[in-house]
Amino acid sequence: xxxxxxxxxxxxxxxxxxxxxxxxxxxxxxxxxxxxxxxxxxxxxxxxxxxxxxxxxxxxxxxxxxxxxxxxxxxxxxxxxxxxxxxxxxxxxxxxxxxxxxxxxxxxxxxxxxxxxxxxxxxxxxxxxxxxxxxxxxxxxxxxxxxxxxxxxxxxxxxxxxxxxxxxxxxxxxxxxxxxxxxxxxxxxxxxxxxxxxxxxxxxxxxxxxxxxxxxxxxxxxxxxxxxxxxxxxxxxxxxxxxxxxxxxxxxxxxxxxxxxxxxxxxxxxxxxxxxxxxxxxxxxxxxxxxxxxxxxxxxxxxxxxxxxxxxxxxxxxxxxxxxxxxxxxxxxxxxxxxxxxxxxxxxxxxxxxxxxxxxxxxxxxxxxxxxxxxxxxxxxxxxxxxxxxxxxxxxxxxxxxxxxxxxxxxxxxxxxxxxxxxxxxxxxxxxxxxxxxxxxxxxxxxxxxxxxxxxxxxxxxxxxxxxxxxxxxxxxxxxxxxxxxxxxxxxxxxxxxxxxxxxxxxxxxxxxxxxxxxxxxxxxxxxxxxxxxxxxxxxxxxxxxxxxxxxxxxxxxxxxxxxxxxxxxxxxxxxxxxxxxxxxxxxxxxxxxxxxxxxxxxxxxxxxxxxxxxxxxxxxxxxxxxxxxxxxxxxxxxxxxxxxxxxxxxxxxxxxxxxxxxxxxxxxx
Numbered sequence: 001x002x003x004x005x006x007x008x009x010x011x012x013x014x015x016x017x018x019x020x021x022x023x024x025x026x027x028x029x030x031x032x033x034x035x036x037x038x039x040x041x042x043x044x045x046x047x048x049x050x051x052x053x054x055x056x057x058x059x060x061x062x063x064x065x066x067x068x069x070x071x072x073x074x075x076x077x078x079x080x081x082x083x084x085x086x087x088x089x090x091x092x093x094x095x096x097x098x099x100x101x102x103x104x105x106x107x108x109x110x111x112x113x114x115x116x117x118x119x120x121x122x123x124x125x126x127x128x129x130x131x132x133x134x135x136x137x138x139x140x141x142x143x144x145x146x147x148x149x150x151x152x153x154x155x156x157x158x159x160x161x162x163x164x165x166x167x168x169x170x171x172x173x174x175x176x177x178x179x180x181x182x183x184x185x186x187x188x189x190x191x192x193x194x195x196x197x198x199x200x201x202x203x204x205x206x207x208x209x210x211x212x213x214x215x216x217x218x219x220x221x222x223x224x225x226x227x228x229x230x231x232x233x234x235x236x237x238x239x240x241x242x243x244x245x246x247x248x249x250x251x252x253x254x255x256x257x258x259x260x261x262x263x264x265x266x267x268x269x270x271x272x273x274x275x276x277x278x279x280x281x282x283x284x285x286x287x288x289x290x291x292x293x294x295x296x297x298x299x300x301x302x303x304x305x306x307x308x309x310x311x312x313x314x315x316x317x318x319x320x321x322x323x324x325x326x327x328x329x330x331x332x333x334x335x336x337x338x339x340x341x342x343x344x345x346x347x348x349x350x351x352x353x354x355x356x357x358x359x360x361x362x363x364x365x366x367x368x369x370x371x372x373x374x375x376x377x378x379x380x381x382x383x384x385x386x387x388x389x390x391x392x393x394x395x396x397x398x399x400x401x402x403x404x405x406x407x408x409x410x411x412x413x414x415x416x417x418x419x420x421x422x423x424x425x426x427x428x429x430x431x432x433x434x435x436x437x438x439x440x441x442x443x444x445x446x447x448x449x450x451x452x453x454x455x456x457x458x459x460x461x462x463x464x465x466x467x468x469x470x471x472x473x474x475x476x477x478x479x480x481x482x483x484x485x486x487x488x489x490x491x492x493x494x495x496x497x498x499x500x501x502x503x504x505x506x507x508x509x510x511x512x513x514x515x516x517x518x519x520x521x522x523x524x525x526x527x528x529x530x531x532x533x534x535x536x537x538x539x540x541x542x543x544x545x546x547x548x549x550x551x552x553x554x555x556x557x558x559x560x561x562x563x564x565x566x567x568x569x570x571x572x573x574x575x576x577x578x579x580x581x582x583x584x585x586x587x588x589x590x591x592x593x594x595x596x597x598x599x600x601x602x603x604x605x606x607x608x609x610x611x612x613x614x615x616x617x618x619x620x621x622x623x624x625x626x627x628x629x630x631x632x633x634x635x636x637x638x639x640x641x642x643x644x645x646x647x648x649x650x651x652x653x654x655x656x657x658x659x660x661x662x663x664x665x666x667x668x669x670x
Contacts (some may be wrong), residue, residue, distance in 0.1 A: 034114065044594065053096055064111050072105065108120075109121055118211040131625075147519060160522060161196030164192030165192030165316055169254060173271065173278065174323070175346045182331075189251060205236045207234065352394060470582045564663040568653060572603070574597070584669050593635070594634065604628075619643070649667055650662055
């Protein structure tokens with residue numbers, strides 16, 4: 001039996017590791033869930049008078065500390081006065097030192113969005129006339145690196161532990177009460193509890209580094225841990241640990257007093273009490289996610305959070321129950337196999353869970369996407385389509401399992417009759433053996449009585465020895481050994497008989513396939529929770545477009561701004577490149593190039609080149625290689641435009657050693 005099961009379970013574990021590694025590694029840094037929708041001064045603007053403060057407006061509320069907004073002068077020195085203030089709603093500002101000199105200033109910001117994810121960015125503005133700046137804001141790819149990967153893995157394990165814990169306990173209590181005495185089921189549920197507890201502690205320890213420096217060394221920084229405990233996410237993780245203590249008591253009763261309780265009114269009362277208490281604890285654990293992530297911000301949070309709790313409970317009841325059924329089918333003792341009635345009960349529970357998932361998932365999709373186009377235009381929408389496809393596949397396989405369940409139920413009566421017949425035959429054989437043994441004993445006694453006891457006296461001597469010492473068959477150790485051998489043989493025979501049932505075998509394979517798809521589904525869901533919602537991404541794009549228009553209108557007379565989308569086809573290959581040419585006249589010009597992701601977040605790429613071509617006069621291409629200034633920002637001075645006309649501005653963007661594309665636009669210059 002073990003040799004048959006082990007390769008299948010090993011395949012499932014390898015699938016789990018491969019999918020987890022591919023998705024978490026491919027996801028890279030956690031996408032921004034709060035987007036910068038505006039600033040004053042705006043990005044790239046040249047102002048005549050130094051501002052008193054810098055303000056940033058985000059798409060949702062964010063958490064800040066003293067270093068969340070830094071303003072650096074051209075030499076890299078800080079010119080802000082400290083911790084930012086919440087001026088109104090989602091607008092935050094930081095005061096600047098007086099008497100700022102002319103030149104280009106860098107604004108670097110790093111905050112934590114309301115749904116717990118870190119986000120960072122940078123932009124520049126100039127006072128008087130632009131200047132070359134050497135300000136460095138460091139790596140703005142927060143939420144990535146080793147700490148980001150470890151945090152993502154912890155999130156996956158916390159979801160997996162919750163699903164196994166809640167779904168396994170629900171399966172025992174609602175579908176297979178005899179399972180409370182099965183060691184494999186006890187290990188499954190306790191394993192889920194241990195996984196969720198360890199993952200929660202792991203996330204609490206990583207949280208400070210994840211939202212700030214991203215350094216592995218900061219994981220053990222107690223000061224950061226103290227700051228985390230004062231945040232909404234820290235409170236959610238601590239409350240999860242407290243609820244897990246209550247869950248430990250629930251598990252102790254379920255697999256202790258409940259298993260030992262005889263069937264009757266007392267056990268029914270205990271079942272009802274465990275059901276109520278378990279539901280409260282499971283809902284509380286689900287709320288620890290809802291209160292700190294997507295559901296807690298955006299549209300209708302008062303409705304979204306309870307809907308999210310129901311969604312998580314339905315996922316646990318379905319996928320966790322599926323895991324418990326898989327363990328029961330493969331690991332349940334031969335004397336306590338999972339009954340067909342338990343499988344039918346779980347089938348009904350799973351069906352109800354799917355209905356709840358469809359209802360709550362539809363609401364969540366509408367809330368996070370906002371439009372049909374977001375399905376294909378945003379990363380969140382694309383991942384959601386993958387999740388929907390996996391759920392559909394899982395439902396399809398589940399329908400096959402339901403058919404096997406029906407066949408298993410049809411054969412239950414036949415199996416019972418066969419087992420009864422086998423038991424009767426076995427008893428009959430034992431009775432025959434007893435009769436034969438009794439006859440043999442009588443015959444031996446008669447022979448002994450007739451044997452001569454003359455000169456030799458051997459028979460009497462043998463009989464005396466037999467009466468004086470214990471008979472070989474009366475040896476207690478030998479009897480115990482024979483009993484163990486007989487029990488092992490009976491168990492093996494029962495397992496062979498059980499495994500020979502084609503209906504149970506078919507159900508096993510279909511449930512195993514369901515579990516494999518569920519592992520992939522859980523990995524996709526974990527990545528989805530770390531991805532910026534489609535509605536927010538589209539709002540950020542619109543805000544970035546509006547900011548570009550505002551920047552163009554606020555720049556000096558005659559300045560030119562061009563926005564061009566690009567897609568190199570490789571990793572991180574999509575984005576928007578913006579060209580600012582000032583004053584966009586014949587002669588010397590200053591050019592700034594900005595590269596942003598689709599969500600408006602600045603990022604660096606290996607190479608940017610610009611070329612100007614005036615086809616009407618057969619001039620060009622006039623190539624310009626701008627210098628890198630800061631994250632997502634390149635600049636070049638003294639760009640010469642020899643004559644006025646309709647110039648074609650081409651930008652070559654290279655995002656890797658092999659991924660490159662050239663995008664172009666025409667503009668009137670001079």
